[in-house]
Amino acid sequence: MQRIIDVHVHLSERRDDALNRFAQRNGLRYTLDDLLGTMRKHKIVRGLLLSPPLQGGKPLPNDEVIRLCKKSGGMLAPVITVEPTTREVNSAVKLAEENRKAVKAFKVRLGYVKASAESHVFDRVYDYAQAEGLPVLFHTGDTAFSTGDLTRSHPLTLDALANKREELTIVLCHFGNPWFEDVAELIYKHPNVYTDISGLITGGPYREKYAEWVSRKISEAVYFAAGAEKILFGTDYPVSGHTDTLALVRRLEVDERDKEKILRLNAELVFGL
Numbered sequence: 001m002q003r004i005i006d007v008h009v010h011l012s013e014r015r016d017d018a019l020n021r022f023a024q025r026n027g028l029r030y031t032l033d034d035l036l037g038t039m040r041k042h043k044i045v046r047g048l049l050l051s052p053p054l055q056g057g058k059p060l061p062n063d064e065v066i067r068l069c070k071k072s073g074g075m076l077a078p079v080i081t082v083e084p085t086t087r088e089v090n091s092a093v094k095l096a097e098e099n100r101k102a103v104k105a106f107k108v109r110l111g112y113v114k115a116s117a118e119s120h121v122f123d124r125v126y127d128y129a130q131a132e133g134l135p136v137l138f139h140t141g142d143t144a145f146s147t148g149d150l151t152r153s154h155p156l157t158l159d160a161l162a163n164k165r166e167e168l169t170i171v172l173c174h175f176g177n178p179w180f181e182d183v184a185e186l187i188y189k190h191p192n193v194y195t196d197i198s199g200l201i202t203g204g205p206y207r208e209k210y211a212e213w214v215s216r217k218i219s220e221a222v223y224f225a226a227g228a229e230k231i232l233f234g235t236d237y238p239v240s241g242h243t244d245t246l247a248l249v250r251r252l253e254v255d256e257r258d259k260e261k262i263l264r265l266n267a268e269l270v271f272g273l
């Protein structure tokens with residue numbers, strides 16, 4: 001089995017973590033030990049750690065993400081979540097500067113915050129990310145809570161930003177689910193736009209049919225984009241489990257070499273891992 005990189009992992013070890021309900025549903029212990037053990041079992045050598053939302057909607061503070069990464073002994077690397085206020089933007093950049101070697105990306109929670117990708121409040125983060133060669137991850141598509149704002153998390157809202165900032169590496173999380181075709185067009189059109197396959201597999205009565213549908217959508221996006229160079233493996237642990245997400249990749253009707261790119265090679269290039 002080959003080595004794998006997971007570009008989308010959550011963890012807090014806190015009781016007020018709003019993803020605890022997903023962990024329960026998936027039968028996961030959702031602790032650092034559990035996560036690292038499962039990663040090793042599946043030959044996942046690195047993971048990028050993102051703040052989970054806490055009850056009340058705020059994300060886990062970034063310094064706790066950095067602390068958990070330090071505890072992981074190099075298996076997890078931090079992604080700094082940026083909220084749309086000048087204060088939060090400044091402190092996110094400061095934290096990234098202080099942890100320059102460790103921090104691998106920024107994350108903007110489109111659909112959960114009252115700002116769009118083009119809101120000027122993010123300009124300083126984009127400038128810094130661009131200068132440092134750090135990608136910015138954007139939540140796109142369906143939101144985990146019914147109060148999410150889909151007009152702001154729609155993947156096409158990233159088209160204008162990608163036009164304006166050709167030097168900024170943009171990653172659309174969750175393949176814009178359910179707007180797979182829009183994301184296929186964006187990764188085809190823009191040299192600087194990528195996507196991840198995290199958080200796509202869930203339960204439900206049509207679990208098997210749904211997994212087939214998702215895998216067909218991703219395979220078709222590979223055909224449309226004429227390759228898998230822009231697609232990254234991510235689980236969104238604990239929202240989706242490792243076994244299910246790896247099964248999704250196995251199911252894709254694409255060349256083995258493209259699966260290898262999705263599972264590791266693309267992430268090495270995009271995040272400099």
Ligand SMILES: [Zn+2]
Nearest residue numbers: 008010199236
């Ligand atoms: Zn996530």
